Amino acid sequence: MSQMLPGVLRRSRLRSASALLSLVMAVSACGQQDNAETLVSPLPDRFADVVERGQYLARAGDCVACHTQVGEPEFSGGKAIPTPFGRIYSSNLTSDKVSGLGQWSADDFWQALHHGKSKDGRSLYPAFPYPSYSHMTRDDSDALFAYLQTVPAVDRTPPAHELEFPYNTQLALNVWRLLFFRPEVFEADAQRSESWNRGAYLVQGPGHCAACHTPRGRLGNSQTRYELAGAHIDGLEWDALPLTRGNLPQGDRHALVELLKRGANEHDVLSGPMAEVVLHSLQYLSREDLAAMVDYLFSLPAGESPPATQLSVSADLAHQLYESGKQLYADDCADCHGSDGQGEPYRIPALAGNRGVTAASPNNAIRSLLDGGFGASTEERPRPHGMPPFAHQLDDWQAAAVLTYIRQSWGNEATAVAPETLRQH
Structure with a gap:
């Protein structure tokens, strides 16, 4: 796979995206003919490579996560994306000619990816992360579009966005773009590898x-x-x-x-x-x-960290929480994570030195404790171990206590967690 992936400065062999798309459409048409059972002919190798590269880029961009609603076909859109201004629903990226990208051109797609503009010229909401995608090269945009044109058509129009006024207006969106968005293609640093x-x-x-x-x-x-x-x-x-x-x-x-x-x-x-x-x-x-x-x-500099808001805990209360949490940990957590907080390699995370545990905000640790969950199922780790939820078992004091103990044991030096913090979750 890595041999077929171009560097950021390598140019595609295609003379134009329209040549690729014309060939894709022509081959598909020839494959269909009058016999419904006739298979679509395969694309020539060089075009198949471009489509495969586009699929790789779609995965690199995690497109399926936002453009696929649970239980619906991939890339058919309609998934609600929560924002502080209301809900935005993702678009249909399949090759459907009515609700998808079937009538789009490579230029239309580049306009969306690089300029944040839809086919009809409307400004797109940055929940579609075009401020980042604008850094992509035109070749990669064309390859991604070529792949999406091979995604089976699904006639599914997403719901209208649910945004409050004035955020539901193009005027507000265009003002936002004027203030905060400048399209720019990535430029390699000649001083770097x-x-x-x-x-x-x-x-x-x-x-x-x-x-x-x-x-x-x-x-x-x-x-x-x-x-x-x-x-x-x-x-x-x-x-x-x-x-x-x-x-x-x-x-x-x-x-x-x-x-x-x-x-x-x-x-x-x-x-x-x-x-x-x-x-x-x-x-x-x-x-x-x-x-x-x-x-x-x-290679990135340390930089400045955003302020983290956290309820303060007195030294006396912190000590009480720690002592209560020690017993709770022994009862409910040590069997998996170990009395030394070292976990089990590749199965159960260590809590000692864990960034999610010792972060300035205890939010992720709280979510894991209350909600439980599983790690990702991957080809190399298809059956991940899970953690059960404890929201039904621990009250606010107990949850704060065990979190305080974990955040201050085995060399961890994070702040105590106030019981009031748990009431916000």
């Missing part, structure tokens, strides 16, 4: 990592002063952890590649929204691309 540039391209462009890991302002704009410094994900009630230097797991970079590829490594297991990213996207990327992304992220 090819691998670093590939990683930067994937993180900034198709991977659109900033969409979750960079905090938003009141108008939904990315706060670039906190680029990739971590953020709360509105509507999902999880935190995207910081990806800047000093915040990533220290030590073997290979272990981080394994975490992204398998959803687990010797010490960590990804959960929550990141488990879904691994499920739909990262597990399909080559290890070379994942290593390139890790190299790029490790």
